[in-house]
Amino acid sequence: MPTPVKSVLPVVLLGCGGVGRHLLRHIVSCRPLHADQGVSIRVVGVADSSSLLVAEDVYSSGLDDALLTHLCAAKAAGSPLSSLLGQGHFQLFQNPEARSKVIDAATTLGRTTDLNDISDFELNFHISLPHTYSISGLVLVDCSATYDTVSLLKDAVDHGCCTVLANKKPLTGAYEDFQKLVSNFRRLRFESTVGAGLPVIASVTRIIASGDPVSRIVGSLSGTLGYVMSELEDGKRFSEVVKTAKSLGYTEPDPRDDLGGMDVARKALILARLLGQQISMENISVESLYPIELGPDTVSTKDFLESGLVQLDKTMEDRVKAASSRGNVLRYVCEIESTGCQVGLKELPKDSALGRLRGSDNVVEIYSRCYESSPLVIQGAGAGNDTTAAGVLADLIDLQDLFQKTA
Amino acid sequence: MPTPVKSVLPVVLLGCGGVGRHLLRHIVSCRPLHADQGVSIRVVGVADSSSLLVAEDVYSSGLDDALLTHLCAAKAAGSPLSSLLGQGHFQLFQNPEARSKVIDAATTLGRTTDLNDISDFELNFHISLPHTYSISGLVLVDCSATYDTVSLLKDAVDHGCCTVLANKKPLTGAYEDFQKLVSNFRRLRFESTVGAGLPVIASVTRIIASGDPVSRIVGSLSGTLGYVMSELEDGKRFSEVVKTAKSLGYTEPDPRDDLGGMDVARKALILARLLGQQISMENISVESLYPIELGPDTVSTKDFLESGLVQLDKTMEDRVKAASSRGNVLRYVCEIESTGCQVGLKELPKDSALGRLRGSDNVVEIYSRCYESSPLVIQGAGAGNDTTAAGVLADLIDLQDLFQKTA
Numbered sequence: 098m099p100t101p102v103k104s105v106l107p108v109v110l111l112g113c114g115g116v117g118r119h120l121l122r123h124i125v126s127c128r129p130l131h132a133d134q135g136v137s138i139r140v141v142g143v144a145d146s147s148s149l150l151v152a153e154d155v156y157s158s159g160l161d162d163a164l165l166t167h168l169c170a171a172k173a174a175g176s177p178l179s180s181l182l183g184q185g186h187f188q189l190f191q192n193p194e195a196r197s198k199v200i201d202a203a204t205t206l207g208r209t210t211d212l213n214d215i216s217d218f219e220l221n222f223h224i225s226l227p228h229t230y231s232i233s234g235l236v237l238v239d240c241s242a243t244y245d246t247v248s249l250l251k252d253a254v255d256h257g258c259c260t261v262l263a264n265k266k267p268l269t270g271a272y273e274d275f276q277k278l279v280s281n282f283r284r285l286r287f288e289s290t291v292g293a294g295l296p297v298i299a300s301v302t303r304i305i306a307s308g309d310p311v312s313r314i315v316g317s318l319s320g321t322l323g324y325v326m327s328e329l330e331d332g333k334r335f336s337e338v339v340k341t342a343k344s345l346g347y348t349e350p351d352p353r354d355d356l357g358g359m360d361v362a363r364k365a366l367i368l369a370r371l372l373g374q375q376i377s378m379e380n381i382s383v384e385s386l387y388p389i390e391l392g393p394d395t396v397s398t399k400d401f402l403e404s405g406l407v408q409l410d411k412t413m414e415d416r417v418k419a420a421s422s423r424g425n426v427l428r429y430v431c432e433i434e435s436t437g438c439q440v441g442l443k444e445l446p447k448d449s450a451l452g453r454l455r456g457s458d459n460v461v462e463i464y465s466r467c468y469e470s471s472p473l474v475i476q477g478a479g480a481g482n483d484t485t486a487a488g489v490l491a492d493l494i495d496l497q498d499l500f501q502k503t504a
Numbered sequence: 505m506p507t508p509v510k511s512v513l514p515v516v517l518l519g520c521g522g523v524g525r526h527l528l529r530h531i532v533s534c535r536p537l538h539a540d541q542g543v544s545i546r547v548v549g550v551a552d553s554s555s556l557l558v559a560e561d562v563y564s565s566g567l568d569d570a571l572l573t574h575l576c577a578a579k580a581a582g583s584p585l586s587s588l589l590g591q592g593h594f595q596l597f598q599n600p601e602a603r604s605k606v607i608d609a610a611t612t613l614g615r616t617t618d619l620n621d622i623s624d625f626e627l628n629f630h631i632s633l634p635h636t637y638s639i640s641g642l643v644l645v646d647c648s649a650t651y652d653t654v655s656l657l658k659d660a661v662d663h664g665c666c667t668v669l670a671n672k673k674p675l676t677g678a679y680e681d682f683q684k685l686v687s688n689f690r691r692l693r694f695e696s697t698v699g700a701g702l703p704v705i706a707s708v709t710r711i712i713a714s715g716d717p718v719s720r721i722v723g724s725l726s727g728t729l730g731y732v733m734s735e736l737e738d739g740k741r742f743s744e745v746v747k748t749a750k751s752l753g754y755t756e757p758d759p760r761d762d763l764g765g766m767d768v769a770r771k772a773l774i775l776a777r778l779l780g781q782q783i784s785m786e787n788i789s790v791e792s793l794y795p796i797e798l799g800p801d802t803v804s805t806k807d808f809l810e811s812g813l814v815q816l817d818k819t820m821e822d823r824v825k826a827a828s829s830r831g832n833v834l835r836y837v838c839e840i841e842s843t844g845c846q847v848g849l850k851e852l853p854k855d856s857a858l859g860r861l862r863g864s865d866n867v868v869e870i871y872s873r874c875y876e877s878s879p880l881v882i883q884g885a886g887a888g889n890d891t892t893a894a895g896v897l898a899d900l901i902d903l904q905d906l907f908q909k910t911a
Binding site: 283303 | 530533534537541689690695701702703706707710711713714715716855857860863865873874875878879880881882883884885888890891894895897898901902904905906
């Protein structure tokens, strides 16, 4: 006997590049698994940077799986959503209209059963809804990598929607934006913003909820910089290691995007704010692994790789050796304490969880009353579209109790 | 402006020894924190092995914090619940009546708003309820260490109650009992049954929900045996290490309760069943660190400590040396794979998360598609009343969405 559907989660996905595309694939391939658990994820809309594709009949079926599979293939091939016209049943809205259509959907689906809203929705989308169906809300999932989604997310929160973020930027802008997004904390999930699928946010949230005050978090949250620092330990040259990391696909096209530390700083800020610190990016001291003279404003990527990087070898070698002479290793870490938040190189004991780190794994050490002398350590792959999307899907499933069907 | 109360969780606690007592303390001390989040935990009943103490007015206030504090002090001093008579407003029922009173409460509070049930409850408890209050369910929390709670927990599940377990035994008995307890998986939490407060169950559940199949779990889940094995690595004698562990309070009064591996086997069984394996204790191969001739049926604890243990030194020394000669270390681990579940000594590479383990920390390595070459590792203190109780409280708070007040 099939499990009765207990929860239906209508989802609008913002951003269908790498992570978003993998999320859609996971959603489609997990249908039987989730059906066994009585959960159904209904993708009612997908947006890329220029347009929004919306199901014709949001309330009964969402976008069908064949279309979602087409969509993933199109995005993987670099085509825009608009290239899908004629390949299924949906409506397509271009920006800026697309944005207002998402808000329309959010307004209507977000935790309201007011029939006036439904009528508005029908008018907006030119469809007729079966009024016997109970409306249970909407989840806005942000897998984009832009600040531009903030106002949409805030509007969604106002309309009682749930939000799931893989995108770090909305949580690392103005403190007021963060405050707004977390104002209904139970309707927000953002596990994949830190350490991809690693259960860092969930664990910190659990510890805080149990009244066990977190005093310190130290983490290596860049797979790229983790790889670089552990290779340096073996005596390799900084310039060589960075070039190898680039050739392995570990770095951004311009490695300075990793070496500058801003991505780590954003993760640190999210963790610091989760601990209740009312701080912003300007309060975090961030150490860049390249000097301002070699920055992208003055030196091209090509020149940086060919002649800039080698200028850094000597300094880095000296620092690694100095650490080693004290029995320590250098790691690029974020460190969050009540006294402040720092991101940069730190000497750490060889036999600590962070000191033992090899390769591109992320590691987070959490110190609290219960984990005082020996921290709670979480370690594993902290990047990759597949893993990040898996974390987003786990977040979605974790919201199911807020989407229980009322008979 | 105070946060409005969004969720009220009525709780009946079974077992108020070490973990249960710490849980009550945490609940009381976390009131301001939880109030800020709009959550209120209402302890409506507390049971020890002989009696049940129930609030006079279950629906408006539960047992008051002064009484709970008295109760913790009484239990810490080794007094039974009945010693509290006259020290507050409550009703006390002795076994076997106590058991039926819990079921009465579960029947009534569990997800039903049927006024007939409320009347039954009023009749049973000789109280009158304010009918304007909406009933939102009950959480039965099992912090006991007995199989005897199983039938009560199963009845509670039948009545739609939520259950939170620190007690491993109900999940490690007959497979049918496990099946019944997990039948409404979203209303069950049991994080503290494995690794105390460490987020092991929550992480495995997340990974499974995201469609990332877990292929293998390897863990060192006994702080005692973890300590023993890492001390042996330094060349110490088995008998000495066990006696030191006992003097540090790391072992049970009879260390054979740890050395036999049954506690680890119970945790392994819970993890294996969580992965979907329909197995029972008899399907797990468990290696005991003492032979049957030195078992409690033939040798007293005193004799085992004084003359039994030393007989094991040579064999253990040989095994540790043999492992070391291959560059490995010995660890007492559980290993769960699709092909089976084993608990016992295993040679592991020195530089694996398990091989590097020192002291009494627990470590769990989880392998899946996303964590294939390098596992997801969770490490930290895996025992202690404070930490275990914190895990139970985090589980309780995690259920809050099922207990939202309807205005």
